[in-house]
Amino acid sequence: MKVNNYQAVEQKPVEMEGSQGCQVRSLLSSGDGAPNFAMRQFEVEPGGYTPRHSHPYEHEVFVLEGEGLVLEGSVEHRLQAGDVVLVTPDEIHQFKNTGQTPLKFLCLVPNSYKDLPISMAPECGVE
Structure with missing residues (x-):
């Protein structure tokens, strides 16, 4: 078992x-003894966004704080x-902060994510 405060992680x-x-x-991963999944905590500043991309693995997201959008292809979800949020394999997606405070969320992915390709969408980063 591992117990740690998230703020102790760089x-x-x-x-x-x-x-x-x-x-x-990177809160938990195979390096911590987690055999299957990695848990990451993202923080997106107001006006910020993640890359518009896809990858061959699913991930699950739980929004902790803030407000924003997740793009499913070209469809926006508040x-x-x-x-x-469930992002299925190979689905183009992007998270954007539309609020006045940081958007914070947990993201769980398989530990194998580091060995798998990420494809950037052609319109990556374009507003």
Whole structure:
């Protein structure tokens, strides 16, 4: 068992092309003894967004704080604290903060995500 406060985990900038104002904390992964899933906590500043991309694995998201949008291809879904999102494999998606405070969410992915390709959408980062 591992018990840790999320603030003890270093927050790092998301350095993927098409990202703006995003930070991530890798809360749990295979390096911590988690055999199947990695848990990450993202923080997107007001006006910020994740890259518009897809990948061959699913991920689950739980919104902790703030408000924003998740794009499913070109369809926008409003987000607020307490919402959950399932992003299916190969689905083009992007998270955007539309509020005045940070948008914070947990994102769970398979541990194998680091070995799998990410495809950037052609309109990546274009508003």
